[in-house]
Structure formats: C-alpha cells, structure tokens
Amino acid sequence: xxxxxxxxxxxxxxxxxxxxxxxxxxxxxxxxxxxxxxxxxxxxxxxxxxxxxxxxxxxxxxxxxxxxxxxxxxxxxxxxxxxxxxxxxxxxxxxxxxxxxxxxxxxxxxxxxxxxxxxxxxxxxxxxxxxxxxxxxxxxxxxxxxxxxxxxxxxxxxxxxxxxxxxxxxxxxxxxxxxxxxxxxxxxxxxxxxxxxxxxxxxxxxxxxxxxxxxxxxxxxxxxxxxxxxxxxxxxxxxxxxxxxxxxxxxxxxxxxxxxxxxxxxxxxxxxxxxxxxxxxxxxxxxxxxxxxxxxxxxxxxxxxxxxxxxxxx
Amino acid sequence: xxxxxxxxxxxxxxxxxxxxxxxxxxxxxxxxxxxxxxxxxxxxxxxxxxxxxxxxxxxxxxxxxxxxxxxxxxxxxxxxxxxxxxxxxxxxxxxxxxxxxxxxxxxxxxxxxxxxxxxxxxxxxxxxxxxxxxxxxxxxxxxxxxxxxxxxxxxxxxxxxxxxxxxxxxxxxxxxxxxxxxxxxxxxxxxxxxxxxxxxxxxxxxxxxxxxxxxxxxxxxxxx
Numbered sequence: 001x002x003x004x005x006x007x008x009x010x011x012x013x014x015x016x017x018x019x020x021x022x023x024x025x026x027x028x029x030x031x032x033x034x035x036x037x038x039x040x041x042x043x044x045x046x047x048x049x050x051x052x053x054x055x056x057x058x059x060x061x062x063x064x065x066x067x068x069x070x071x072x073x074x075x076x077x078x079x080x081x082x083x084x085x086x087x088x089x090x091x092x093x094x095x096x097x098x099x100x101x102x103x104x105x106x107x108x109x110x111x112x113x114x115x116x117x118x119x120x121x122x123x124x125x126x127x128x129x130x131x132x133x134x135x136x137x138x139x140x141x142x143x144x145x146x147x148x149x150x151x152x153x154x155x156x157x158x159x160x161x162x163x164x165x166x167x168x169x170x171x172x173x174x175x176x177x178x179x180x181x182x183x184x185x186x187x188x189x190x191x192x193x194x195x196x197x198x199x200x201x202x203x204x205x206x207x208x209x210x211x212x213x214x215x216x217x218x219x220x221x222x223x224x225x226x227x228x229x230x231x232x233x234x235x236x237x238x239x240x241x242x243x244x245x246x247x248x249x250x251x252x253x254x255x256x257x258x259x260x261x262x263x264x265x266x267x268x269x270x271x272x273x274x275x276x277x278x279x280x281x282x283x284x285x286x287x288x289x290x291x292x293x294x295x296x297x298x299x300x301x302x303x304x305x306x307x308x309x310x311x312x313x314x
Numbered sequence: 315x316x317x318x319x320x321x322x323x324x325x326x327x328x329x330x331x332x333x334x335x336x337x338x339x340x341x342x343x344x345x346x347x348x349x350x351x352x353x354x355x356x357x358x359x360x361x362x363x364x365x366x367x368x369x370x371x372x373x374x375x376x377x378x379x380x381x382x383x384x385x386x387x388x389x390x391x392x393x394x395x396x397x398x399x400x401x402x403x404x405x406x407x408x409x410x411x412x413x414x415x416x417x418x419x420x421x422x423x424x425x426x427x428x429x430x431x432x433x434x435x436x437x438x439x440x441x442x443x444x445x446x447x448x449x450x451x452x453x454x455x456x457x458x459x460x461x462x463x464x465x466x467x468x469x470x471x472x473x474x475x476x477x478x479x480x481x482x483x484x485x486x487x488x489x490x491x492x493x494x495x496x497x498x499x500x501x502x503x504x505x506x507x508x509x510x511x512x513x514x515x516x517x518x519x520x521x522x523x524x525x526x527x528x529x530x531x532x533x534x535x536x537x538x
Contacts, residue, residue: 236362
C-alpha cells in the first residue's frame with residue numbers, strides 16, 4: 001500500500017493520464033495518443049521537477065476535483081485554466097505556470113479551461129500506472145494504456161510510486177497565444193476538389209464543431225466540393241491530416257485518430273501549429289493558410305527551439 | 315517499385331505504389347514495410363502499409379523529409395524475398411443473432427442466404443492491411459457477385475467480433491465501433507489482444523484467412 005495517493009472526487013469530462021505517446025504501432029491500428037498540447041505537457045512536468053516524459057493528468061473543459069493524502073508534494077497546472085486550492089479552511093485561486101506545495105488533506109479543484117480545450121495537471125512524483133508499449137497514455141477507443149484504457153472516474157484512488165525529493169517551487173511567465181490562421185500543406189488528394197472548393201478551403205472561415213474530441217476535430221462551414229470521388233481506397237493517416245468526406249465538411253485528424261481512412265485528403269496541418277490547433281474550442285473560427293514544406297520545417301524548428309528555451313528557463 | 319514519393323504534411327512520407335488493389339502491389343508494399351521496419355532508422359516513428367500506399371511518419375525534431383526520402387530510395391527489395399506469413403482459420407457464427415445485414419445482402423446481391431454463405435465461407439482471403447481500429451484486418455478479395463456497397467447510414471455501434479463485407483473486402487470489428495459495413499456474422503475469437511505487446515494482432519498483413527462456420531452452441535461455449 002502506498003502512503004501517498006490521490007482520491008478523485010469529481011473526474012471532469014474527459015480526464016486521462018497522458019505522456020509522450022507510443023510509436024511503431026500504426027501498422028497494427030494503434031495511434032500515437034499522448035498529450036494533445038505537447039508544449040504545455042512538457043512545461044507542466046518541468047514545473048514540478050519531473051522527468052519531461054512523465055505521466056500527467058490531461059483534462060478537457062472541466063477538470064478533476066482531487067483530494068491528496070500523503071507527504072508534501074508539488075503540483076502545477078498548465079494551459080489556460082481556472083482552478084482553486086483548498087488547504088484546511090482557506091481556499092485560494094490558483095495560477096497556471098507556477099508550482100504549489102500541497103500536503104495531507106489538501107484539495108485541488110480544476111473548474112474549467114478558459115476559451116481553450118486542454119489543460120495539464122502535473123504532480124511532483126511518479127504515479128503508479130500501467131504501461132503498454134512504453135506509454136501510460138490512455139486510448140479510450142481501444143482501451144489501451146493505464147487505468148484499463150478508460151477515463152478517470154469518481155471514487156478512484158491513484159497511488160504514487162514515489163515523490164520527488166526536489167521540492168523547489170518554480171514559476172514561469174508563459175502566455176498561450178491564440179491563432180486563427182492554421183497553416184497547411186496541400187494534401188495528397190488536393191486535386192479531387194473543384195477550383196471553387198479549393199478557394200473555399202483557403203479563403204473562408206470554418207467553425208470548430210462540438211463533435212470534436214481526441215480523435216478528430218470536425219469543422220462546419222461552406223461545403224468543399226469534390227469533383228473526382230468522395231471515397232478513396234483506405235490508406236494511412238497521420239495527425240494533422242484534413243479529410244473531407246462526402247458531406248463537404250473537413251475533419252482534422254488528432255492524436256487518437258484512426259490509423260487508416262478512406263476520405264480524400266485536402267491538406268495537412270503544419271506541425272508548428274498543432275499545439276495551438278488542438279486548443280481551439282467548439283465555436284472558434286478557423287482559417288487555413290497555405291505554407292510550403294520547407295517553410296513548415298523551418299517554422300517547426302524555431303518553435304522547438306522556443307520550447308527548449310522556455311523549459312531551460314524553468 | 316515505388317511509383318512516387320511525396321510529403322504528407324511536414325512529418326510523413328507518402329509512398330505511392332499505384333492505384334490498383336491487388337495482391338501483387340500489396341505484397342510490394344508489405345515488403346517495403348518489413349524492410350524499413352527492420353532497419354530501425356532513427357527518427358522514423360510509424361509505418362502504415364495499406365492496399366497500395368505506405369505512409370512513413372517521422373519525428374521532425376530529429377529528421378526531415380529529404381533525409382527520410384533518401385533513406386527509402388536506397389532500400390533494395392529482393393523480388394524473390396520470402397515473407398513469413400501465416401494461414402489462419404477464423405470461426406464465424408452466422409446465426410440470425412449476428413448476421414444483421416443478411417436480408418440487405420440477399421436483396422442487393424440477389425442471392426439466397428445459403429448461397430451467400432457458400433460463396434463466403436471456406437475460401438482463402440488475403441490480409442492487405444490492419445488498422446482503422448486496433449487489429450482490424452482488411453481482407454480480400456470477395457467474389458464479383460458478393461460485392462455490396464456500405465450502408466447508406468453507418469451504424470453507431472457495430473458489435474465487437476462482427477464479420478462484415480463491403481465491395482471486394484471483408485473485415486472483423488476488433489472493438490465495438492461505429493461502422494457501415496454489411497454484417498454477416500460474428501467470431502468469438504480474440505483478434506486483438508493488447509496484453510500481448512509483442513503480437514497483439516492475430517492477423518497481420520500478408521496472412522491468409524479462411525472463415526469456417528460454427529453453430530450458435532459452439533459459439534457460446536467457445537474456448538480459444
């Protein structure tokens with residue numbers, strides 16, 4: 001029995017354990033999974049002196065309400081998140097991007113994400129979780145990963161394997177920038193769409209639909225007309241690919257996407273914009289802007305350098 | 315043998331082997347897939363073979379399109395190379411509890427239930443690929459007179475184990491999932507097992523599958 005544990009009083013809407021994800025499994029039908037917003041995942045771990053690839057609690061919209069039992073431990077929340085910390089009789093509003101120390105009996109209430117989707121709760125220690133294919137990331141569609149591949153539930157107890165001895169409190173001033181223009185490269189079926197359809201894709205606004213989840217982001221807006229075939233022979237997908245089914249509404253593949261698909265691909269989101277894309281909440285406006293491969297590669301390099309600098313300053 | 319290599323986004327190679335769906339093209343895809351997998355090229359994250367395409371996704375932090383393309387272009391595939399594929403028998407129960415779309419198939423194919431089963435069972439099907447959901451095999455080819463389109467409105471929930479048909483292909487739903495294929499029966503066999511990390515898939519690309527009919531009693535008392 002562990003002396004350090006979390007009790008889930010309220011799980012939140014879509015709360016899972018996530019880490020860096022799993023690789024080399026697309027050919028058997030298992031997607032990458034892992035934290036949706038990679039930068040915020042890494043920052044969360046750094047703020048509590050964890051290894052960067054440690055497991056965190058990812059939540060969407062409403063987060064969990066947790067009671068902690070055990071010796072002193074640090075925690076931090078990243079994203080754009082409203083949360084409170086209850087210590088004995090006092091309740092304080094928490095700030096993202098700084099670590100706090102909690103001890104036996106303290107409670108963390110993650111109320112909601114603010115005009116965004118995902119937030120991260122990192123705890124300074126190692127949670128006792130099952131690994132499958134070197135990752136504890138939960139894939140609820142195939143019930144793979146820790147927690148039997150299921151979302152967190154009320155009444156659950158999560159044990160720690162160990163608590164970090166480094167309990168330095170850390171803080172950083174990070175601001176999540178929002179973007180409306182998502183940069184995309186032409187997809188392999190770009191020519192399946194009419195000139196008018198292509199024009200709509202690059203020039204019109206789309207709205208993020210409520211039907212979006214970790215598998216995919218559905219968009220609504222003007223229909224994109226297909227003039228060749230609305231089905232292709234099923235072939236591999238990667239995250240960021242934009243498929244357009246017969247109804248003309250684009251779907252962007254996200255981290256838990258099906259590994260193959262049979263809808264024409266009009267485009268693929270540049271990796272540099274992925275973290276910000278997944279944070280676009282239902283109702284957000286989105287516009288696609290064309291970018292070429294070499295610019296996409298350069299911009300991602302810069303984004304990655306920026307991430308490394310951010311982490312080194314914590 | 316690869317007709318064209320292009321980029322799919324900034325973190326994947328799209329290897330195009332042609333547009334036809336047949337065993338010969340698919341075998342080439344699988345050979346490339348196996349050869350690349352064996353080389354364990356640093357930075358390659360995932361390989362997705364399908365009927366006639368191979369998608370290679372990589373870690374853009376470590377490598378880029380040009381480097382992966384060069385690596386793939388320098389791979390030599392021996393035409394005579396043997397693939398170690400298996401032959402598998404899959405028990406399937408086609409009792410009315412399971413064959414949800416048999417009436418629809420009878421109408422579309424203009425064949426009786428008996429004839430449909432006779433055409434489908436005891437024949438060898440080739441596994442072109444696995445995926446969409448974990449472990450789902452895409453098998454082919456069905457006889458010309460067995461080819462039906464997908465349902466106009468896909469089911470929200472297809473039961474786990476369903477054996478289903480569309481166009482020239484058959485598949486097995488390894489999980490309860492949404493889906494629009496015509497359901498003919500159900501297998502009690504565990505086709506995907508995540509507790510076997512080395513070999514979670516029973517059926518792999520290149521394997522041959524034969525469906526054998528079992529009774530409802532046998533289905534209920536099935537032991538693997």
